[in-house]
Amino acid sequence: MQTLHRFMAQHPQLFVLTGAGCSTDSGIPDYRDNNGLWKRRKPILYQEFMGSEHTRQRYWARSYLGWIPFSQAKPNAAHQALAILESRGRIHQLVTQNVDGLHQKAGSRRVIDLHGRLQQLRCQSCGEPESRHWMQQKLASLNPGIEAYTAAIAPDGDADLETDFTQIQIPGCPICGGVLKPDVVFYGEQVPRHRIDAVYAALRQADALLVAGTSLMVFSAFQFVREAVRQGKPVVAINQGKTRADDLLALKVARPASETLMELVDQLPK
Numbered sequence: 727m728q729t730l731h732r733f734m735a736q737h738p739q740l741f742v743l744t745g746a747g748c749s750t751d752s753g754i755p756d757y758r759d760n761n762g763l764w765k766r767r768k769p770i771l772y773q774e775f776m777g778s779e780h781t782r783q784r785y786w787a788r789s790y791l792g793w794i795p796f797s798q799a800k801p802n803a804a805h806q807a808l809a810i811l812e813s814r815g816r817i818h819q820l821v822t823q824n825v826d827g828l829h830q831k832a833g834s835r836r837v838i839d840l841h842g843r844l845q846q847l848r849c850q851s852c853g854e855p856e857s858r859h860w861m862q863q864k865l866a867s868l869n870p871g872i873e874a875y876t877a878a879i880a881p882d883g884d885a886d887l888e889t890d891f892t893q894i895q896i897p898g899c900p901i902c903g904g905v906l907k908p909d910v911v912f913y914g915e916q917v918p919r920h921r922i923d924a925v926y927a928a929l930r931q932a933d934a935l936l937v938a939g940t941s942l943m944v945f946s947a948f949q950f951v952r953e954a955v956r957q958g959k960p961v962v963a964i965n966q967g968k969t970r971a972d973d974l975l976a977l978k979v980a981r982p983a984s985e986t987l988m989e990l991v992d993q994l995p996k
Contacts, residue, residue: 727986730979731993733934733962739818741932741954742808743947744983745940746881747965749824751802751984753795755881760967769882772915775907776850782905783894789908790865791877792885793858796826796844804939805832807987812836814996819928823940823947825882825910838925840917840946842910844883851904861897861906868895882910917946929953937963939983942970 734740746756757769774781801809809832811817820837822829825844829837847856866872872894877885899906911917929935935954942948942963951971954961960976963969964986972978979986 727979727989727993729977730962730964730986730990733960733977734816734990734994737934737960738816739931739933740811740816741929741935741950741959742811742817742820742938743935743940743950744804744808744820744822744824744829744938745942745947746824747939748804748808748822748983749799749802749826749828749939751804751982752799752826752828753879754799754824754826755879757881769884769913772912775912776905779896780891782896783891786861786865786896787869787872787875787889787891787894788877788880788885788887789883790862790869790872791875791887792879792883793844793862795879796883797858799826799828801828801832803984803988805829805834807984807991808938809833810991811987811994814994816994818932819925821925821928821947821950823944825908838921838928840911840921840925842908844908844910846909847906848909849899849902849904850907852899852902854899854901855909856900856906858908864897865895868897869893911946925950926953929959930957932959934959935961937961937965937969937971937975938987939965940969941965941967 750756805828812834821840823840825841827843845858877887880886948970951961955974962977963975964979964983
């Protein structure tokens with residue numbers, strides 16, 4: 727912690743990269759264990775979602791149930807600490823892999839949602855945006871009794887439910903009837919180029935990179951750590967388990983993100 731404190735003092739314009747470990751204390755489960763291995767079945771692939779009506783039926787039935795606790799999640803100490811650091815002028819840019827919007831709920835403003843936000847949908851044919859609230863209402867009206875299912879919350883607004891999904895009715899785009907998909911980057915899908923460019927531009931202007939609550943196993947995030955090292959900028963990670971960048975780190979603090987970040991805030995001058 728003393729070394730981390732010195733790092734923060736020496737690098738006032740931080741680029742912060744966060745992941746699921748920042749939201750677990752808000753009740754949102756993560757995907758990987760401390761060794762970076764999957765805890766559960768891998769997330770749905772973009773190609774599976776687009777190519778199979780049954781896959782979409784399964785996705786939306788489970789997601790209908792998972793969205794309720796997911797959307798009610800509150801920011802925890804990790805989100806609050808990062809918002810405080812930004813308000814004190816210590817964070818140049820925050821980039822999150824999470825799709826929950828909790829950084830913004832905590833008060834952070836300099837946020838790039840690398841993988842999008844689950845609260846918005848987009849038609850895969852005409853590009854029309856739609857709200858998740860609209861989808862929840864349509865699913866309920868088309869599928870009477872769906873709210874009676876019980877399921878445990880899973881990562882990214884999913885839910886653990888196995889049943890006969892063949893009767894689930896899914897609304898199409900209200901404009902063209904096309905397939906509606908959450909406006910988030912699924913596995914097998916590319917992060918939009920303009921978003922990648924914005925992240926690289928922010929990284930060039932920062933003086934160091936702080937990783938918090940992510941194993942960096944997904945290349946879309948790991949690439950920025952690699953680029954920071956290429957630019958000669960130190961990278962520090964706060965993460966309880968293994969990360970893909972362990973051999974690139976100047977420092978690793980193997981502690982929970984929430985308590986570590988809040989302790990850091992308490993130690994830094996206001």
